[in-house]
Amino acid sequence: xxxxxxxxxxxxxxxxxxxxxxxxxxxxxxxxxxxxxxxxxxxxxxxxxxxxxxxxxxxxxxxxxxxxxxxxxxxxxxxxxxxxxxxxxxxxxxxxxxxxxxxxxxxxxxxxxxxxxxxxxxxxxxxxxxxxxxxxxxxxxxxxxxxxxxxxxxxxxxxxxxxxxxxxxxxxxxxxxxxxxxxxxxxxxxxxxxxxxxxxxxxxxxxxxxxxxxxxxxxxxxxxxxxxxxxxxxxxxxxxxxxxxxxxxxxxxxxxxxxxxxxxxxxxxxxxxxxxxxxxxxxxxxxxxxxxxxxxxxxxxxxxxxxxxxxxxxxxxxxxxxxxxxxxxxxxxxxxxxxxxxxxxxxxxxxxxxxxxxxxxxxxxxxxxxxxxxxxxxxxxxxxxxxxxxxxxxxxxxxxxx
Amino acid sequence: xxxxxxxxxxxxxxxxxxxxxxxxxxxxxxxxxxxxxxxxxxxxxxxxxxxxxxxxxxxxxxxxxxxxxxxxxxxxxxxxxxxxxxxxxxxxxxxxxxxxxxxxxxxxxxxxxxxxxxxxxxxxxxxxxxxxxxxxxxxxxxxxxxxxxxxxxxxxxxxxxxxxxxxxxxxxxxxxxxxxxxxxxxxxxxxxxxxxxxxxxxxxxxxxxxxxxxxxxxxxxxxxxxxxxxxxxxxxxxxxxxxxxxxxxxxxxxxxxxxxxxxxxxxxxxxxxxxxxxxxxxxxxxxxxxxxxxxxxxxxxxxxxxxxxxxxxxxxxxxxxxxxxxxxxxxxxxxxxxxxxxxxxxxxxxxxxxxxxxxxxxxxxxxxxxxxxxxxxxxxxxxxxxxxxxxxxxxxxxxxxxxxxxxxxxxxxxxxxxxxxxxxxxxxxxxxxxxxxxxxxxxxxxxxxxxxxxxxxxxxxxxxxxxxxxxxxxxxxxxxxxxxxxxxxxxxxxxxxxxxxxxxxxxxxxxxxxxxxxxxxxxxxxxxxxxxxxxxxxxxxxxxxxxxxxxxxxxxxxxxxxxxxxxxx
Numbered sequence: 001x002x003x004x005x006x007x008x009x010x011x012x013x014x015x016x017x018x019x020x021x022x023x024x025x026x027x028x029x030x031x032x033x034x035x036x037x038x039x040x041x042x043x044x045x046x047x048x049x050x051x052x053x054x055x056x057x058x059x060x061x062x063x064x065x066x067x068x069x070x071x072x073x074x075x076x077x078x079x080x081x082x083x084x085x086x087x088x089x090x091x092x093x094x095x096x097x098x099x100x101x102x103x104x105x106x107x108x109x110x111x112x113x114x115x116x117x118x119x120x121x122x123x124x125x126x127x128x129x130x131x132x133x134x135x136x137x138x139x140x141x142x143x144x145x146x147x148x149x150x151x152x153x154x155x156x157x158x159x160x161x162x163x164x165x166x167x168x169x170x171x172x173x174x175x176x177x178x179x180x181x182x183x184x185x186x187x188x189x190x191x192x193x194x195x196x197x198x199x200x201x202x203x204x205x206x207x208x209x210x211x212x213x214x215x216x217x218x219x220x221x222x223x224x225x226x227x228x229x230x231x232x233x234x235x236x237x238x239x240x241x242x243x244x245x246x247x248x249x250x251x252x253x254x255x256x257x258x259x260x261x262x263x264x265x266x267x268x269x270x271x272x273x274x275x276x277x278x279x280x281x282x283x284x285x286x287x288x289x290x291x292x293x294x295x296x297x298x299x300x301x302x303x304x305x306x307x308x309x310x311x312x313x314x315x316x317x318x319x320x321x322x323x324x325x326x327x328x329x330x331x332x333x334x335x336x337x338x339x340x341x342x343x344x345x346x347x348x349x350x351x352x353x354x355x356x357x358x359x360x361x362x363x364x365x366x367x368x369x370x371x372x373x374x375x376x377x378x379x380x381x382x383x384x385x386x387x388x389x390x391x392x393x394x395x396x397x398x399x400x401x402x
Numbered sequence: 403x404x405x406x407x408x409x410x411x412x413x414x415x416x417x418x419x420x421x422x423x424x425x426x427x428x429x430x431x432x433x434x435x436x437x438x439x440x441x442x443x444x445x446x447x448x449x450x451x452x453x454x455x456x457x458x459x460x461x462x463x464x465x466x467x468x469x470x471x472x473x474x475x476x477x478x479x480x481x482x483x484x485x486x487x488x489x490x491x492x493x494x495x496x497x498x499x500x501x502x503x504x505x506x507x508x509x510x511x512x513x514x515x516x517x518x519x520x521x522x523x524x525x526x527x528x529x530x531x532x533x534x535x536x537x538x539x540x541x542x543x544x545x546x547x548x549x550x551x552x553x554x555x556x557x558x559x560x561x562x563x564x565x566x567x568x569x570x571x572x573x574x575x576x577x578x579x580x581x582x583x584x585x586x587x588x589x590x591x592x593x594x595x596x597x598x599x600x601x602x603x604x605x606x607x608x609x610x611x612x613x614x615x616x617x618x619x620x621x622x623x624x625x626x627x628x629x630x631x632x633x634x635x636x637x638x639x640x641x642x643x644x645x646x647x648x649x650x651x652x653x654x655x656x657x658x659x660x661x662x663x664x665x666x667x668x669x670x671x672x673x674x675x676x677x678x679x680x681x682x683x684x685x686x687x688x689x690x691x692x693x694x695x696x697x698x699x700x701x702x703x704x705x706x707x708x709x710x711x712x713x714x715x716x717x718x719x720x721x722x723x724x725x726x727x728x729x730x731x732x733x734x735x736x737x738x739x740x741x742x743x744x745x746x747x748x749x750x751x752x753x754x755x756x757x758x759x760x761x762x763x764x765x766x767x768x769x770x771x772x773x774x775x776x777x778x779x780x781x782x783x784x785x786x787x788x789x790x791x792x793x794x795x796x797x798x799x800x801x802x803x804x805x806x807x808x809x810x811x812x813x814x815x816x817x818x819x820x821x822x823x824x825x826x827x828x829x830x831x832x833x834x835x836x837x838x839x840x841x842x843x844x845x846x847x848x849x850x851x852x853x854x855x856x857x858x859x860x861x862x863x864x865x866x867x868x869x870x871x872x873x874x875x876x877x878x879x880x881x882x883x884x885x886x887x888x889x890x891x892x893x894x895x896x897x898x899x900x901x902x903x904x905x906x907x908x909x910x911x912x913x914x915x916x917x918x919x920x921x922x923x924x925x926x927x928x929x930x931x932x933x934x935x936x937x938x939x940x941x942x943x944x945x946x947x948x949x950x951x952x953x954x955x956x957x958x959x960x961x962x963x964x965x966x967x968x969x970x971x
Contacts (some may be wrong), residue, residue, distance in 0.1 A: 161575070178572060183444045183464045334553065334572065334579030335445050338483075341490035344577040345528050365527050372486035375459045375479070376447040383458065 598907015
C-alpha cells in the first residue's frame with residue numbers, strides 16, 4: 001500500500017512539489033481526538049518491535065495535561081537484519097515527515113525530534129534537506145499550512161549505540177546523557193523527554209499513519225487479520241536469492257511464501273529469524289505458518305521489527321552463535337547486572353563450546369543464565385538478548401547433540 | 403491499600419514501593435544498588451520479586467504497590483534468579499587469590515559478602531573475570547581499586563545527588579563499563595572534595611581511604627619519636643561500633659585507654675582545639691560584626707567543604723573564617739608550643755589525628771598547613787589498629803586524657819554534629835558581645851538532620867540570623883540562593899557530610915540515618931554532662947593564651963592558628 005518514489009537527495013525540493021501531504025491536510029481539519037480514534041480503530045501496532053497499539057499510546061499522551069509535550073520519531077534503526085526504516089527515510093522522507101506532523105498534532109505536541117542512527121548518513125542528509133524545505137513551505141513552524149497548529153522539528157544524529165533504539169535510552173541520549181534505559185513506570189507518555197509527556201514512534205509506524213489518514217475509510221483495518229491489521233515492511237536478508245524489502249499483508253501468506261517471494265534459498269534452508277536478532281528462530285520445518293503477530297507468537301517467536309534473516313545449512317552454527325553473542329555483549333549498555341554479566345558469560349560458554357564441543361554440563365549454567373536475563377533484565381534489550389541464542393541452542397544442540 | 407505478601411494479607415499505605423511494603427511486613431529483600439531515600443536505580447536486580455500477572459520478575463525498589471497486588475518475595479523462581487545474579491556479581495568482582503577477601507580493607511564491612519550469604523550462594527559456577535585495571539593512588543584521601551568495582555553506581559549517585567560534586571562517571575559500554583573520574587584523571591586530579599561519602603556507600607572494597615596505619619605503627623615503635631594523638635569529637639560516639647557496641651555508645655574513656663595501650667606517648671583531645679577554634683572564630687565574627695567586615699561569616703572546620711567552595715564558589719572565599727580547623731590548630735599548637743614545652747625539637751614530635759573524616763588526610767597535606775599533622779587515621783583505621791593489637795576494647799577500663807590538651811568543654815564536643823560549631827560559637831559570641839551570661843545554652847533549632855537549619859538570636863538588640871548546612875548538595879543550593887539575594891545571614895556553618903562529622907567519610911560502615919541519630923544523641927549527651935559548656939571558659943584554653951598566644955587574634959595567634967584559601971577553578 002505504500003507507494004514508492006525513488007529519488008536522489010538533490011531532488012528533495014523538486015520532489016516535494018509533487019507530494020501533496022493529503023493525510024496531513026485532512027488531519028489538520030480534524031480534531032485530535034478523532035485522529036487518535038481513527039488510528040485506534042485501524043488496529044495499527046508499533047512497527048519498531050514491541051508492537052504496542054499506536055492509538056492507545058496516543059490516547060495516553062493526549063490525556064496528559066501539560067503545556068509542553070514532545071513527539072519523537074525513532075529512526076535509530078539498529079536491529080541486525082532490519083533496514084526498512086532506512087529505505088523509508090531515504091526514499092519517502094515526506095511521508096515520514098507527514099506522519100510525524102500528524103502524530104504531533106494528534107497528541108498536541110509542539111516540539112519534536114527525529115533521532116536518526118548516525119550510520120545512516122544518506123538518510124540524515126536527505127532528512128536535513130527535507131526539514132529545511134518543510135520549514136520553507138510552512139509545513140513546520142508556526143501555523144502549519146494555515147492551521148493554528150505550531151510544531152518545531154529537529155534532527156538528532158545517534159552516536160552509534162544499539163540500545164538507544166530503546167525509547168527511554170533514546171530520550172536520555174537526546175538529553176545529552178548516557179544511553180541508559182530508564183525505569184518504567186513512569187512511561188515516556190507520562191514523563192519522558194525533559195520530564196514532559198513524550199510519544200516515541202517508529203519510522204514505519206509514522207509512515208503508515210500518514211497513509212491511513214490519507215483515506216476517508218479505514219482501508220488499513222480491512223487488510224490483514226483480526227489481530228494483525230494492515231501490512232508490514234519485511235526486510236529479508238541472508239541466504240535468499242533476492243534480499244530486500246517486501247511489503248507483506250499480514251496473513252496473506254506463510255513465512256515460507258515470503259522466502260519464496262524473495263527468490264527462495266540458495267542452499268538447503270536451516271532456520272529463519274523472523275523479526276531481527278532479538279527474536280527466536282524457527283527451524284526449516286516450522287515455517288509453514290501464516291505471517292501474523294498471533295501465529296508467530298504461538299510458535300514462540302515474534303514479528304519483531306520485521307528483519308527476517310534466512311540461514312541455510314552451509315553455515316557453522318557455533319560461528320553464527322558467537323557472532324550474535326558478540327553483538328549483544330558489545331551493545332549491552334552496562335546498567336543492569338544480569339544483562340551485562342550474563343551476556344558476557346554466555347559468550348564465554350560459546351567460546352568453550354567452539355573449542356571443546358558441546359558438553360552436557362553447559363546446559364545447567366546456560367539455563368540459569370537464560371532465566372536470570374529473561375526474568376530480571378532491566379529493559380527490552382536485555383530481555384530479548386537471549387532469544388536468538390537460546391532458541392538455536394534449544395532447537396539444535398539440546399535435541400541433536402544430546 | 404490491601405496487598406498480599408507471601409500469601410498473607412497486609413494493609414499498606416499508598417504510594418510506597420514494593421520494597422518498602424515488604425520491609426513493613428518484616429521481610430528483608432536483598433538490595434545492592436539501592437540507596438535508601440534516593441531515586442531507585444534498578445541496576446543490580448537482586449531485589450526482584452514475583453508479582454502475580456507479570457511475565458517477568460519485578461524490581462521491588464522501582465515499582466509501587468497497587469491495590470490487590472500479590473507479591474512473592476522468596477519464591478523458588480525468585481531465589482534461583484537471585485542466586486544466579488549474585489554468582490555473576492561475585493565472578494565479576496575479581497575473586498582470585500591476589501584479591502582474596504581475607505586481605506580486603508572492607509573485609510568486615512563487605513556488603514557483597516553479607517548479601518551472598520543472605521541469598522545462599524555457596525558455589526560459583528561461573529569463571530571469574532579478570533579485569534586488570536590499575537589502582538588509582540592519585541588522591542591524598544581515597545584509593546580507588548576498579549578491579550573490585552561491581553559498577554553499581556552508588557558512588558556516582560552519592561557524589562552527584564547528595565554532594566552535587568559529580569566527580570564520578572560511567573565509561574565504556576557493556577561488560578567493559580567502568581566507573582571512573584573525568585578523563586580518567588584520577589581522584590587527586592579532579593574536583594574531588596575528599597569527603598569520603600563514596601567510600602561510605604561503596605558495597606565493596608573498591609573505594610577506601612589512604613591508609614596511614616603503617617606510618618603510625620612505625621612512629622609508635624620508633625624510640626626516637628614522641629607520638630601525640632588527638633581524637634576528634636565525633637570519633638568517641640562511633641568507635642565502639644566495630645567492636646559490637648551500640649551506635650551512640652560514648653566510648654571516650656575506653657578509646658583513651660586503647661590509644662595508650664597502642665603505645666601513644668600522649669593522648670589529647672581535639673575538643674580542646676575545638677574550643678580554641680571557637681574563641682578565634684568567635685572573635686573573628688565579633689570583629690566583622692562590629693566593624694562591618696565581610697558577612698555572613700562561613701565556618702571552615704570541614705576540609706571537604708573548604709575544597710568544595712574553592713572549586714565551585716571562589717567568589718565566596720572572603721566569607722570564610724580564616725581560623726584553621728581544630729585538627730590543624732592542634733597540630734600547630736603541638737609542634738610550636740608543646741614541643742618547646744617538652745624541650746624537644748618539633749621534628750621529634752609526631753602528631754597523629756583520629757578523625758571521622760577522609761578529607762582530613764588531604765587537609766594535612768595542604769601547602770598552607772603542611773607539617774603540623776603527620777598522620778590522620780579514620781575511625782575505621784583506629785578500630786583496625788586496636789583489633790591488630792588484640793585489645794579487648796569492649797571491656798577496657800576508662801581512662802582520662804592527658805594534660806594540658808585533654809581539657810575541653812561541651813561546646814567542643816558538639817562540633818561532632820551538624821549545628822554544633824554554630825551553637826558553640828553563639829554561646830561564646832553572645833557572652834562576649836553582651837557581657838552577660840547566656841541563660842539558655844541550647845540552640846535546639848540548629849540541631850537535627852535537616853539539610854538546612856536556621857535560627858535567630860538577639861544580641862544587644864540586634865537580630866543575628868544564622869544558618870546551618872550539612873551535605874555539599876545543600877551547600878550548593880544555599881550558596882545559589884545567597885548569590886541571587888534570596889537569603890541573608892550573619893553566620894553560616896557548613897559541613898560536607900550528612901549530619902556533620904558523625905556521618906563523616908571516615909566513620910564505621912554502615913552509617914544509616916538511624917545510626918546517625920544515635921550518634922548525634924550521644925554527642926549532645928556529652929555536652930549536657932560537661933561541667934563546662936562554653937569554649938571561652940575552658941581553663942586550658944585560657945592558660946594557653948596567657949602562656950603563649952597572648953589574646954584571640956593576636957599576631958602570634960594569627961600566625962599559628964589562621965590560614966588562607968585558594969581559588970581552584
